[in-house]
Amino acid sequence: MEFNEEKTNKIAGHYKEIIRLLGEDAEREGLLKTPERVAKAMQFLMQGYEQDPEKILRSAMFTEDYRQMVIVKDIDFYSMCEHHMLPFFGKAHVAYIPNKKITGLSKIARIVDVYARRMQVQERMTTQIKECIQNTLNPMGVMVIIEAQHLCMQMRGVQKQHSITTTSDFTGVFEQAKTREEFMNLIRNSK
Known part of the structure; x- marks a missing residue:
């Protein structure tokens, strides 16, 4: 850089x-x-402020007649809590079901980084990733789960060293419990 x-x-x-x-x-x-x-x-x-995540997805967008779940899981990320400017870090799991458009798999990890490399709260970051994929690829649905450790909780304040915060957000076909359950089983079973 x-x-x-x-x-x-x-x-x-x-x-x-x-x-x-x-x-x-x-x-x-x-x-x-x-x-x-x-x-x-x-x-x-904080370089995420200077990057356009939708442009990143569009840079490797392809027409493909695939309508099953695409999952990129265990995406490591590091971010900064906007309340204390201390790091939070963990893994993001992202799934989407294409509607004629797919993107390069590495682009999913890159957009996680774009949103992580800003002053953030985990809840907003989860929604931003979901909305970016939904707005850019227009899939049948998107689901994002983020699991993170927050140093603002571990180093100061309540000092709970082993706490994990999990957030999720979803659209479209992921609003059906069966589809969400399939995603959850797929990210759990192959660890």
Whole structure:
């Protein structure tokens, strides 16, 4: 990833001040390059704002007469909680049933990353992924399940280290309990 030097310098300046406000010596040898490293890390972690997920799906969209479930499961992701700017991470499971249009499988994982690489809440991220696929491919249905650990719950606050948060959202044929159950069985059974 290329970094905009002006943006990096501005962000680094703010982090240098934060380091000082927290009571640390920002001029200490070990911290001299920290503001710049954090500025670059934050730009990498937030690069989803500069990407168009629908364009990503359309870049590998094909006509295919396939009308069965397509599942991409166990998609690792890392995101930042917008409330505390601490990471949350886990796995996304995405299914859709095509309606004449399919997309390259890697594109499903890429759109998970686009939405994860923003300040997020898990609930919104789940819905954004679902809506992007539904709006772009117009399938017969989409279902997204996200399972994540939130460091804002594990490191601070209630400090529940082993808690997992699960969210789901679905459209179309996934509104039928039988179709949702098939998806759930398929993502559970082959682990």
